[in-house]
Amino acid sequence: MGGYTLAMNFTTLGRTGLLVSKMGLGCGGHSRLGLATGKDEANAISVVHKALERGINFIDTAESYKTEIAVGKALVLAKTPRESVVISTKLGPKSGESFSTKSAFKTRFEGNLTRLQTDYVDLLNLHGVTTDEYAYCQSELVPALLELRDEGKVRFLGITEAFGPDPQHAMLGPAVANDSCWDVVMVGFNILNQSARERVLAHTQAKNIGTLCMFAVRRVLSNPDALKTLLAELVASGQLPDEALTVFPEGDTTQRAYQFCRDEPGIDIVLSGTGNPAHLEANAQALMGPPMPPHQRETLMRVFQGLDSVSGN
Numbered sequence: 001m002g003g004y005t006l007a008m009n010f011t012t013l014g015r016t017g018l019l020v021s022k023m024g025l026g027c028g029g030h031s032r033l034g035l036a037t038g039k040d041e042a043n044a045i046s047v048v049h050k051a052l053e054r055g056i057n058f059i060d061t062a063e064s065y066k067t068e069i070a071v072g073k074a075l076v077l078a079k080t081p082r083e084s085v086v087i088s089t090k091l092g093p094k095s096g097e098s099f100s101t102k103s104a105f106k107t108r109f110e111g112n113l114t115r116l117q118t119d120y121v122d123l124l125n126l127h128g129v130t131t132d133e134y135a136y137c138q139s140e141l142v143p144a145l146l147e148l149r150d151e152g153k154v155r156f157l158g159i160t161e162a163f164g165p166d167p168q169h170a171m172l173g174p175a176v177a178n179d180s181c182w183d184v185v186m187v188g189f190n191i192l193n194q195s196a197r198e199r200v201l202a203h204t205q206a207k208n209i210g211t212l213c214m215f216a217v218r219r220v221l222s223n224p225d226a227l228k229t230l231l232a233e234l235v236a237s238g239q240l241p242d243e244a245l246t247v248f249p250e251g252d253t254t255q256r257a258y259q260f261c262r263d264e265p266g267i268d269i270v271l272s273g274t275g276n277p278a279h280l281e282a283n284a285q286a287l288m289g290p291p292m293p294p295h296q297r298e299t300l301m302r303v304f305q306g307l308d309s310v311s312g313n
């Protein structure tokens with residue numbers, strides 16, 4: 001840590017009581033630690049090591065990302081004491097086209113533990129759940145999660161939404177409003193789509209549910225040309241005011257996008273997904289720096305309020 005001028009910020013992850021870094025390492029998305037963009041496992045391990053060196057203690061992975069093996073190896077190579085890192089992983093309700101039974105789900109989870117080289121995870125999330133899948137998850141898979149918790153293999157239970165196809169939080173909004181089993185949720189939120197503020201974060205704050213923010217940047221907010229094209233389309237179709245074309249000065253969009261999410265009341269951890277150690281460093285600098293000036297934040301809230309049709313993917 002020597003030589004760094006800014007220190008990582010920490011917070012409590014809702015009712016789990018876990019002390020976690022405000023920046024979490026996302027091992028999925030379009031990069032998957034670089035494994036999805038042609039980089040090798042040694043690079044993936046170096047990204048995890050860079051995150052640990054930067055003070056990040058929250059790592060999010062999943063069965064489907066195929067990054068659990070790299071995460072497990074990185075933690076072993078770094079000789080990271082198990083209790084000093086918070087491991088979050090996920091399992092989708094389906095294996096292939098079919099729902100997993102309760103016992104098949106528990107068997108699949110043994111694979112997560114093996115790949116991560118650990119005998120427990122801090123957080124097990126049902127992954128990318130849609131409204132159609134939610135009732136099955138409640139009746140068949142929550143009992144599996146509770147058994148895994150009782151067996152000491154999982155400390156806390158979470159659920160993540162499928163923000164790409166569900167940018168309006170049709171699954172997660174009612175789930176946090178009505179059910180009490182979720183200790184932590186992962187929600188899509190960014191400058192372009194702030195609809196989680198009312199539909200999800202109001203409930204998580206009232207119930208002290210921990211929150212993980214995904215899609216802070218994703219494709220559009222990390223690519224100035226893609227952003228320009230999307231904003232032009234949204235203005236042309238009347239979904240955004242003309243002012244949307246001028247609120248992003250050149251140059252610092254990605255950093256501002258991460259800061260905007262970090263500063264949102266009710267968001268505990270902002271996940272940053274990258275396969276590039278230099279990007280991780282830049283994102284850590286942004287997330288460890290001062291808040292966005294209030295007038296900039298207010299402008300972004302005003303211009304994009306009411307837009308809930310895009311994810312930024």
Ligand SMILES: NC(=O)c1ccc[n+]([C@@H]2O[C@H](COP(=O)([O-])OP(=O)(O)OC[C@H]3O[C@@H](n4cnc5c(N)ncnc54)[C@H](OP(=O)(O)O)[C@@H]3O)[C@@H](O)[C@H]2O)c1
Nearest residue numbers: 026027028029031160214215216217218222272273274275
């Ligand atoms: N339903 C779900 O459960 C679900 C869905 C999506 C994501 N997630 C989780 O949320 C995490 C975060 O989502 P995400 O991975 O899409 O992350 P993100 O942080 O919103 O966006 C990451 C994308 O932006 C690029 N990027 C990052 N920093 C950059 C920088 N400084 N300059 C330019 N480009 C930059 C990355 O490419 P480079 O590799 O080139 O940096 C990557 O393609 C995932 O990793 C995953 O853990 C969960």
